[in-house]
Amino acid sequence: xxxxxxxxxxxxxxxxxxxxxxxxxxxxxxxxxxxxxxxxxxxxxxxxxxxxxxxxxxxxxxxxxxxxxxxxxxxxxxxxxxxxxxxxxxxxxxxxxxxxxxxxxxxxxxxxxxxxxxxxxxxxxxxxxxxxxxxxxxxxxxxxxxxxxxxxxxxxxxxxxxxxxxxxxxxxxxxxxxxxxxxxxxxxxxxxxxxxxxxxxxxxxxxxxxxxxxxxxxxxxxxxxxxxxxxxxxxxxxxxxxxxxxxxxxxxxxxxxxxxxxxxxxxxxxxxxxxxxxxxxxxxxxxxxxxxxxxxxxxxxxxxxxxxxxxxxxxxxxxxxxxxxxxxxxxxxxxxxxxxxxxxxxxxxxxxxxxxxxxxxxxxxxxxxxxxxxxxxxxxxxxxxxxxxxxxxxxxxxxxxxxxxxxxxxxxxxxxxxxxxxxxxxxxxxxxxxxxxxxxxxx
Numbered sequence: 164x165x166x167x168x169x170x171x172x173x174x175x176x177x178x179x180x181x182x183x184x185x186x187x188x189x190x191x192x193x194x195x196x197x198x199x200x201x202x203x204x205x206x207x208x209x210x211x212x213x214x215x216x217x218x219x220x221x222x223x224x225x226x227x228x229x230x231x232x233x234x235x236x237x238x239x240x241x242x243x244x245x246x247x248x249x250x251x252x253x254x255x256x257x258x259x260x261x262x263x264x265x266x267x268x269x270x271x272x273x274x275x276x277x278x279x280x281x282x283x284x285x286x287x288x289x290x291x292x293x294x295x296x297x298x299x300x301x302x303x304x305x306x307x308x309x310x311x312x313x314x315x316x317x318x319x320x321x322x323x324x325x326x327x328x329x330x331x332x333x334x335x336x337x338x339x340x341x342x343x344x345x346x347x348x349x350x351x352x353x354x355x356x357x358x359x360x361x362x363x364x365x366x367x368x369x370x371x372x373x374x375x376x377x378x379x380x381x382x383x384x385x386x387x388x389x390x391x392x393x394x395x396x397x398x399x400x401x402x403x404x405x406x407x408x409x410x411x412x413x414x415x416x417x418x419x420x421x422x423x424x425x426x427x428x429x430x431x432x433x434x435x436x437x438x439x440x441x442x443x444x445x446x447x448x449x450x451x452x453x454x455x456x457x458x459x460x461x462x463x464x465x466x467x468x469x470x471x472x473x474x475x476x477x478x479x480x481x482x483x484x485x486x487x488x489x490x491x492x493x494x495x496x497x498x499x500x501x502x503x504x505x506x507x508x509x510x511x512x513x514x515x516x517x518x519x520x521x522x523x524x525x526x527x528x529x530x531x532x533x534x535x536x537x538x539x540x541x542x543x544x545x546x547x548x549x550x551x552x553x554x555x556x557x558x559x560x561x562x563x564x565x566x567x568x569x570x571x572x573x574x575x576x577x578x579x580x581x582x583x584x585x586x587x588x589x590x591x592x593x594x595x596x597x598x599x600x601x602x603x604x605x606x
Contacts (some may be wrong), residue, residue, distance in 0.1 A: 169523050173563045176251040179496050187328050272544070272560035273601070274551070274593050281557075288553055289485055290510060291581050292474035292535040298526045298572065301505060303459030304481070311454035315439050315447050317440045319409050324418070326436055328447065332429045339420035340429075343440055354385035355407045356415075357488030359401035365393035427451035455517050457486055457507040466493045469525055475507050476537065476572060479521040483537070483571075483588070485510045486523065499514030524572065534575040537587045541565065541573050542594045550579070551586040551593045558586055 245430065276286075320345035328340050369389040375381040411419035423429075431448045434440060457477060461469070475486045486507040493503045507523065526535060540550050544560045551558040563578030579585075586593055 165202050193215065196341045197425070211580075220495075228338055229580065234327070244494055246499040250297065266559075270459045272549075273554070273597050274323070274558045274560075274598065275281060276557035276593075276596075284592050285589045286586050286592060288584050289537060289540070290474065291575075291579060291585035292476070292526070292572070296313065298524050299461070300464060300522060300524045301459035301461050302507075303457055303521050303523060305455050305515045305521060306458050307365065307450050307452075307517050308454045308456050311425065311427065311451035313423065313427075313449045314445050315340060315421060315423060315449060316445050317343065318442060319343070319347040319351070320442050321417075321440050323350060323418075323434050323436055323438045323440055326432060330429050330431055333427070333431060334423060335426045336391065338424050339422050340432075341421050341434060341440075343411075343419055343421060345410075345413065345417050345419065348413035348419050349443075351407050351410045352413045352415055352417065354602070355400075355403040358403035362393070362396040363478055365389070365396035369393045389427075402427055421446050423447075423449045425449055433486045450517065452517060453514060456489070457509065457514060457521055459505040459521075459523055460508070461505045463493060463503055463506070465525075466491055470507065472478075474510075475505075475523045475525045477507070477509070477523040479515055480516060480519050488525070526572070532580050534581050536574045536575055536579075537583060538559045538568060538571050538573045540585050540587045540590050542590055544594060544597065550575075551590055552579075553584045560593075560597060573586060 192279045262295075271492045276284075281288075322345070323341055324344050325342040326340075327342070328334060334340070369386070369392075371382060372389045376383065384424075407413065411421055413419035427449045428451075429447055430450050433445050433447060440446070469488065469491055471488050471491060473488050476489060477484055477486045486509050488505060488507050490506040491503065492506075505525070515521070536550060541548055541563070542550070544559075544562075547562050548565050549560045549562045552561045561578055564576045566574030566576040568574070
């Protein structure tokens with residue numbers, strides 16, 4: 164059935180109007196719900212979101228669940244690592260004074276120093292002197308030892324051909340100093356050659372006689388006579404060789420070399436090329452600067468009280484050091500003055516230039532058990548007198564009981580055995596270092 168056109172338009176207008184009314188109602192309803200949601204308490208919204216979350220969790224896939232498990236395991240691993248890291252800190256826990264627990268076991272009064280630190284600080288280690296009693300001050304000089312100086316002389320007359328050294332040159336034992344041409348030396352060498360030839364002829368004659376005796380041709384007496392002659396010829400040859408050696412072992416032309424008997428430094432040369440050299444005259448002087456000793460002039464009464472092996476405190480151009488007495492001689496002064504001399508050797512291999520003036524102090528008239536230390540070695544630690552004894556790690560402050568003091572030396576009555584080595588010069592630096600360590604520990 165076909166509807167009229169007017170009916171259709173009327174129906175369309177009514178439908179559009181109804182749709183507009185319906186949309187207006189829906190919009191009003193939505194606005195009212197938003198306004199009420201704003202005025203309502205937030206717990207209701209949270210409860211709705213919580214329910215929504217639970218609903219979402221129920222819909223997670225198996226892959227999401229596995230990922231959550233891996234994340235939980237990673238969190239547990241991190242928690243475990245964070246729990247274990249503080250353990251080393253607990254081991255190194257501070258004691259509240261700026262020191263770890265491991266340092267509480269340090270030995271009391273100890274100062275740890277390396278040899279390099281000791282050298283940089285100028286701390287001198289000295290030996291303890293045994294003695295006691297009165298102290299005598301002596302003046303002396305550094306001189307070469309007896310076997311460390313040589314005045315090289317000529318054994319024969321001759322002409323100086325060459326001079327091989329000059330003052331200040333270092334030479335070794337057996338090194339030639341000058342070359343001399345001598346007629347006397349040529350005669351000495353001729354005697355050697357003649358004696359050797361005679362000895363050789365005597366040995367050959369003896370051998371022939373021995374062969375004839377074995378064959379029964381000659382008598383025993385002839386063999387015995389030739390044996391004596393051969394022995395005499397050998398003796399003459401040895402004597403000639405000894406004279407040639409003493410003369411400097413000249414060659415056949417009489418040329419010989421005068422050599423240094425010791426190693427050292429040439430201090431002076433007394434001859435020049437072309438000069439005549441008389442037998443016994445000095446050619447050069449050689450001194451070994453590494454072998455020196457201290458020689459002091461002493462009053463005669465000191466001979467009876469001083470002892471070889473005792474320790475002296477010596478002051479020289481290089482400062483103070485210890486020396487050991489090696490010899491005491493009475494009536495050894497120059498010009499028969501009656502003064503005694505005291506010879507000493509520096510301890511620790513300390514070398515001083517020959518000729519340097521020195522002064523020394525020696526303690527005499529005391530007991531053998533007395534102990535003397537440099538006064539600089541005695542320090543006051545915690546209100547008591549102490550010295551710093553050398554140890555493997557450095558030094559340790561040892562309390563001591565003091566006795567008499569004189570001329571820079573202090574007697575130790577109690578606290579040391581006498582075999583220790585102690586800090587002498589700059590010992591106060593050890594005291595300061597010890598006090599610094601105690602102050603750091605107190606804080």
